[in-house]
Amino acid sequence: MVYAGIDLGGTNIAVGIVNESGKILSQCSTPTRPERPYQEVAQDMIVCIEKALRQAGCTVESLHSIGIGIPGIADAKTGRIIFCTNLGWRDIPLREELQKSINKPVFIDNDATVAGYAESVSGVSRGCDTSVFLTLGTGVGAGIIFNGRPWNGAHGVGGEIGHMTLAVNGVPCTCGNNGCVERYCSATAIIRMARQSCMAYPDSAILKKAGSIDDIDAKAVIDAAKEGDKIALRIFHRYCDFLAMAINNITAMLDPEMIVLGGGVSRAGTFLTDTVKEYTPRYLMYKTMPSPKIEIAQLGNEAGIIGAGLLGLLVKKQ
Ligand SMILES: [Zn+2]
Incomplete structure (x- = not known):
């Protein structure tokens, strides 16, 4: 199984396909342009995931889950983004929107939290x-x-x-x-x-x-x-x-x-x-x-993608 990790920033959406040990197999990115309706941003995420999957030689069937690190806070239960100040987002049903296109589990967490998690799986900690x-x-x-x-x-x-x-x-x-x-x-x-x-x-x-x-x-x-x-x-x-x-x-x-x-x-x-x-x-x-x-820290900018992707591992660990 592979994991899609998304580092959602105010400037770029960086998407990577990550394996279980936290290695990035392929990457794809596109400008966020947060002034757009969130549905369009979500659609770009899907396009990037599909592109990165192809590059890694993987199919959608082999995708375990989608994880997203956001510069804000999300409700883990509902998959809604509560606050994302520098995207100007408030109460956005991001999980629901993504699942309209790819029906896989979607996990959303804070960007620093996922970067810290990445370091704890495959970085310095x-x-x-x-x-x-x-x-x-x-x-x-x-x-x-x-x-x-x-x-x-x-x-x-x-x-x-x-x-x-x-x-x-x-x-x-x-x-x-x-x-x-x-x-x-x-x-x-x-x-x-x-x-x-x-x-x-x-x-x-x-x-x-x-x-x-x-x-x-x-x-x-x-x-x-x-x-x-x-x-x-x-x-x-x-x-x-x-x-x-x-x-x-x-x-x-x-x-x-x-x-x-x-x-x-x-x-x-x-x-x-x-x-x-x-x-x-x-x-x-x-x-x-x-x-x-x-x-x-050891993983630099890649920590966001790796940690977001590996959020899917946590479910397996339970
Ligand atoms: Zn303060």
């Missing part, structure tokens, strides 16, 4: 029963894998680690609260801190790399920090300190075997994990006890 995946990008997404299964709570909104409060009366968040993890641990947070610092210290190597304050991105800051620029290092250490705090909050609640870091900031590699590990002991409560390993 392979073999861990419990792990937490964090995407450090424009925001902070999270996927909790608990006892080998994605965990998103009693109402489907668990794992919103990006919106746990890290600072009382802190930086205002897009969610309406203040001081959320996302405001301190995302690439956006690095950029905000760097812009402030570069106003006071225009000689920083960050500005030389970025060109102007408006063009500062996380990479410019991380590259300057790697080269030893003092301002960039100060920002990077502050960032890693915040991330260590967030990781400690996760540890206090779940004590996972591993915290997996993905997303743009994770391209900093061991420079990131080594620095975060300098700070985590400060916040750990049981300092002499083992603490979660902190590792960089």
Whole structure:
């Protein structure tokens, strides 16, 4: 049997045919164009699945199920998308729509959750029963894998680690609260801190790399920090300190075997994990006890397709 995995993004629909061990056999993608009626987006998903199946030399009969990772939340029971802000979708019966064309089980889950699940099956957290995946990008997404299964709570909104409060009366968040993890641990947070610092210290190597304050991105800051620029290092250490705090909050609640870091900031590699590990002991409560390993994700952009596809495996495991 093979599994169709769909990574539904605001820009592209990426579809892959995945085998039981999480290997992608073929891929196909098409622009999402979310302004269209959702029925058209669903139809494009079907076309891509059929194309990818042909490329992999598989038939629809050999397809076990369709899994979809969405940048939002879904109701697992009904297969309806509840919220998908950057697609502008609310209460969309996606499973029902897809099953009009291909009558197979359809599973829908959050994109960070499925990426974390993929890492736990065929990536860096392979073999861990419990792990937490964090995407450090424009925001902070999270996927909790608990006892080998994605965990998103009693109402489907668990794992919103990006919106746990890290600072009382802190930086205002897009969610309406203040001081959320996302405001301190995302690439956006690095950029905000760097812009402030570069106003006071225009000689920083960050500005030389970025060109102007408006063009500062996380990479410019991380590259300057790697080269030893003092301002960039100060920002990077502050960032890693915040991330260590967030990781400690996760540890206090779940004590996972591993915290997996993905997303743009994770391209900093061991420079990131080594620095975060300098700070985590400060916040750990049981300092002499083992603490979660902190590792960089291995599957990159393919994690979305693999994890979505493998949602079908969970049913088999039951
Ligand atoms: Zn928030």
